[in-house]
Amino acid sequence: MRLKEDFFDSDEIKIIESQPNGYMYSNILLKLYLKSLKRNGKLMVTDFIPYTLESLSKVLYRYRT
Template sequence: MSDNRKYYYLKLKENYFDEDAIVLLESMQDGILYSNILLKLYLKSLKNGGKLQLDENIPYTAQMIATITRQQVGTVERALQIFMKLGLVEPLPSGALYMSNIELLIGQSSTEGERKRRARLALQEQKALPKAGADK
């Protein structure tokens, strides 16, 4: 049996923290805390295509988000309201929250893909090495 796992990761652009919504968010009282919560929510939503759900049928509540982000419920509730006003999070009809623009931030890989990538890189590096005795 293969041990080929999928990995999801965030790809943040170099200017992510210079975007208007993030600058506004971080300029608020507790803004750095909200920014941290936002990044944790992005990470939590990766494998669900941007939806904040425990599983297919159970959307995360503010209490659940507070638990997984290790923050107080009131802080999370305020953060979610601000995220919605800034267009960073959208409520879905199912009750789940959707992380806006997540498709621009999602990277995906697998252990097999990483192995192949390393093998290609090693082959390219080997081809780039000068041959021994070629200058004689």
């Protein structure tokens, strides 16, 4: 995956990051992009099992105490 050097300067990312917790959302977006690389842009656990919202939340977030 190659990000353009102005990725964080795009209007979309600026809008995301201007929201409350916006930097966390842009980080989640990058994590989703990276997760999709193994399966040609699809969010899949394996070739046959897609991620669910629950499974994505478990692999993307660290539990905080």
